[in-house]
Amino acid sequence: MVATISSYARPTRRQFLSRSASSAALAGIGCIAAPFLSRAADRPNISCGLQSGDVSSDKAVVWARADRAACMQVDYATTESFHNILGSRRVDALPESDFTAKLLLDGLPPGQDIFYRVRFDDIADGRFAGETQVGHFRTAPAVMRSISFVWSGDTVGQGWGIDPARGGLRSYRTMLDNRPDFFIHSGDHIYADCPIEAELKLPDGGIWRNIVTEEKSVVAHSLAQFRGNYKYNLLDDNLRAFNAQIPILAQWDDHEVTNDWSPIGSVDESGYDEHGVSRLVSRARQAFHEFIPMRGQPEQGGRVYRKVEYGPLLDVFLLDMRSYRDSTWNKGDERDPAFILGPVQLAWLKRELAASNATWKVITADLPIGLISLDAIALGDGPPSRREHEIADLLSFIKHAGVVNTVWLTADMHYTAAHYYDPNRAVFQDFAPFWEFVSGPLHAGTWAPGELDNTFGPEVRYEKGCSATQGENLAPCFGLQFFGHVSIDGGTEAMTVTLKDVDGRALWSVQIPPKPDARTGPVLSQHF
Incomplete structure (x- = not known):
């Protein structure tokens, strides 16, 4: 509380x-x-x-x-x-x-x-x-002042813990050097299901040597073990220095609990409580709220989704794609109910987007929209099916309600990418074009870029991850750790999104001019 x-x-x-x-x-x-x-x-x-x-x-x-x-x-x-x-x-x-x-x-x-x-x-x-x-x-400005922030996710995953000889969690030091106004953590603050071993062999013959703690040496089941995962990360000097200077807007994904979890079916031997809630999920949720500096909403069971207003230029909508999803792995009969946001959260998001007067509406999602995954949203080419119906409904609402300047941010996929969603390329076409940016991991294994489907017409404008020769789960020491940087100009109101690596190199960038809001008139001072 x-x-x-x-x-x-x-x-x-x-x-x-x-x-x-x-x-x-x-x-x-x-x-x-x-x-x-x-x-x-x-x-x-x-x-x-x-x-x-x-x-x-x-x-x-x-x-x-x-x-x-x-x-x-x-x-x-x-x-x-x-x-x-x-x-x-x-x-x-x-x-x-x-x-x-x-x-x-x-x-x-x-x-x-x-x-x-x-x-x-x-x-x-x-x-x-x-x-x-x-x-x-x-604090957020009350006037049209330029602002900037960074985002990413996925910390201490796949067994890659804190190796002091290799600089620890270096991405946090690099992000601090960017001096953003705040940081959006897109989920997987911890990997409760990924124990840390003392040593891991690297493909170049080297040895990765982790700091090891008792609570981080096993898959988390007890409340103490979930808490120990957060305390493990906070052993790192880079993370503590970053936390002391840069405020966080946090959401969660699956590894705060266990891989690919859903509310029903994700349990351990302790089972469910008298209200039918997984005790494993309850312990993980308690530890998350204890160790994350977010406003508590105890009257709503520790709700994670929320809006944070950051001045006249920006509203941030933090989603929760875990707590209200169905448990069918996004497959099965089309007649079965399928959802990833749930009706209450979806109605909240529509209402808050329509009411927002900020120039930019940034939607931070646990997962990308168009990357094919049985655990996520996209199922493959074709018209919307199962969980995609929620996204189609939302995108159509955004268009017809006249909500402009929406940008989607996420991590989770362990590589970085820029996707442009265009109805002219899509099977489902009742939506306005928008950008989605993916960037991570902060400190975890890196993977190859995934496959997109054509349901909502995404086009890859940039992507970078592991190559086929590098294999999967590439260690952080090989430099393929990523975050994104967003700046919004206080004069032109243009948004610039830059994808960066662990060394701070700008890999790719785009400037997006704001569209006029029909409710408030045209945006002034657009100079590009």
């Missing part, structure tokens, strides 16, 4: 102590109420760095994790010196959330650099405090 600065009431020490059977139990979690606490080792500290997320013009979530039960103290200001503190807030980090804590800061000034400093105080006696760390984010 995210505590807001306007409504959060911190539990008293008496309330916290009552949760434990004895003071001995408190000692086991590192929170003895002792007036003689003095050694640095006895003070609570930050264990996994800082993060911020879901940043808009006046709000942001701040996250940290303590090494024991503690109270998180957050001060935030518009200068790094903290001479003009905007506010100070507190929230407890307790065992039931694995000592993670989140605060929703609101009432922030738009278009402003915000610096926040975090420390953990002893929960029984606030006089004893740990180290302080400082983070940063920038």
